[in-house]
Amino acid sequence: xxxxxxxxxxxxxxPMAGNLVKAGHAVAGFDLMAANAEAAGKLGVAIAASxxxxxxxxxxxxxxxxxGKHVLGVWGEVLAAAKPGTLFxxxxxxxxxxxxxAHEMATAAGKxxxxxxxxxxxxxxxxxxxxxxxxxxxxxxxxxxPILEAMGKKIVHCGAAGAGQAAKICNNMxxxxxxxxxxxxxxLAEKLGxxxxxxxxxxxxxxxxxxxxxxxxxxxxxxxxxxxxxxxxPGFAAALMLKDLKLSQDAAASAGAATPLGAHAAALYAAFExxxxxxxxxxxxxxxxxxxxxx
Numbered sequence: 001x002x003x004x005x006x007x008x009x010x011x012x013x014x015p016m017a018g019n020l021v022k023a024g025h026a027v028a029g030f031d032l033m034a035a036n037a038e039a040a041g042k043l044g045v046a047i048a049a050s051x052x053x054x055x056x057x058x059x060x061x062x063x064x065x066x067x068g069k070h071v072l073g074v075w076g077e078v079l080a081a082a083k084p085g086t087l088f089x090x091x092x093x094x095x096x097x098x099x100x101x102a103h104e105m106a107t108a109a110g111k112x113x114x115x116x117x118x119x120x121x122x123x124x125x126x127x128x129x130x131x132x133x134x135x136x137x138x139x140x141x142x143x144x145x146p147i148l149e150a151m152g153k154k155i156v157h158c159g160a161a162g163a164g165q166a167a168k169i170c171n172n173m174x175x176x177x178x179x180x181x182x183x184x185x186x187x188l189a190e191k192l193g194x195x196x197x198x199x200x201x202x203x204x205x206x207x208x209x210x211x212x213x214x215x216x217x218x219x220x221x222x223x224x225x226x227x228x229x230x231x232x233x234p235g236f237a238a239a240l241m242l243k244d245l246k247l248s249q250d251a252a253a254s255a256g257a258a259t260p261l262g263a264h265a266a267a268l269y270a271a272f273e274x275x276x277x278x279x280x281x282x283x284x285x286x287x288x289x290x291x292x293x294x295x
Contacts, residue, residue, distance in 0.1 A: 001025050002147065005058035005082075007051050007074055008092070009033075009040040012118070013064030015125040016091070016151045018043030020062075022128075023150035030054040052081035060087045060147050067243075068098025075102050079109040086111050087143050091132070093117045095247055096162040096169070097254070099135065103161035112140040115161065116148060117168035121236045129153045133171070135163035166251070173248035175212065176241050176265040176282070182212040183286035186219050190290075196221055218283040232284035239278035242269040 001024040006017040009031035020027045021044035029045040030053070031037045037047045048054035055061045055078045065071050071092050079088070088106050090099065090113070099115040106113035114136035124130040130152035134141050141157045148155045158167040185208065189199040200222035204214050216235075217223035227235040234240075245266035252259040272280075272288045 002059045003057055004028070004147070005030075005048075005051075005055035005061040005078075006040075006045065006064075007031070007054055007061070007078070008064035009036040009045070010064065011122050012091075012125045013062075014040040014043065014045075015122070016062070016064065016130075017045045019125075019128045019151050020147070021045060025147075025150065028054045028058065051078045054078075055082045055086070058082060058086060060089065060144075062089045062091060062147070065090075065092045065094075067092070068094035068101075071102055072098055072105070075105055079105060079111055082109075082111060084110045087140060087147075088113045089116050089144050089147065090114075091116050091118050093168055093172075093244060093247070094165060096165045096251055099165040100162040103136065112137070112143065113161070114140050114144040115164040116144065117164055118152065119168065119171060120152070122234070124152070132156065133158050133164040133167040135159055135161050135165065135167075137161075169244060169248045169251055172241070172244035173259065173262045173265070176245050176269065177261045178210045179212040179216070179218065179241075179283055180265055180268060180285060180289075182210065183218050183283070183289050186286060187289050212283070216283055218286045227281035227283055228286075232281040232287075234279070235281035235283070237278060238269055238272050238280050238282045238285065241282040242266065242273050242278070245269055 004020055004025050004027045006027055006029040009029050017027050017029050017040050027045045028048045029040050030048045030051045041047050071090055071094055088111055103113045114134050116132045116134045118130040120130040128151055131154040132148045132152050134157050145155050158164050196219045217226045218228050220228045248262050249266050272285050
């Protein structure tokens with residue numbers, strides 16, 4: 001079993017670190033928030049006094065942080081404290097340029113790196129059912145895979161440095177767009193006097209079928225496990241969806257790609273957050289669309 005340093009023990013990182021402990025790994029964790037560290041400690045994570053202390057004896061270091069600037073800042077602090085050859089895995093969702101810069105920093109410091117953002121939300125982190133989208137050299141990915149398998153059920157090597165972040169950004173742009181489309185269909189159905197269940201029964205087995213409908217239905221009833229049945233408690237918060245949509249638009253501008261629906265989805269989620277709903281599940285945007293329709 002490996003010695004693992006884990007930096008970033010929040011809603012996602014804490015359960016992920018706990019699952020590494022369950023798999024038999026020795027995990028030393030660090031988080032700036034005392035409450036996060038305390039919760040992870042209850043899962044068997046040994047809490048370190050600093051990020052450098054968490055990585056000093058580690059074979060593998062995992063980071064789960066809010067944005068690219070945080071990843072680069074933390075890696076800049078702890079790479080020198082880690083042993084030569086230590087594998088660094090970043091599971092944050094950040095911009096592609098920062099992910100590639102992190103790889104460069106690791107290589108310059110004599111370390112290996114994989115960018116491995118996740119899909120699956122807090123439930124996936126708790127249940128060890130996350131999907132990891134990975135970028136990095138073949139040998140680094142091969143070393144990371146058994147570690148990631150303790151935290152997820154699907155591990156995909158998407159390509160070279162930054163490819164994992166690219167896949168995450170594209171996937172979540174598609175998710176944001178499809179959720180808005182699904183919500184619009186239900187809002188229209190309501191105006192036309194069609195029941196939620198009737199639309200679900202038709203669309204879920206027809207050409208309108210998508211994950212936003214069949215697994216995360218934005219209205220109560222048809223999919224009992226969806227946040228719509230819990231007053232849109234996340235799940236995946238709208239603020240996080242907006243973050244990912246902004247990353248997609250930054251990437252589109254940088255790459256010269258036309259993503260008009262992605263841009264419109266970002267604008268709608270920005271308005272939803274500005275109205276005070278950033279902590280609401282992203283499927284709760286159906287309420288915003290109802291208000292726009294005068295419902």
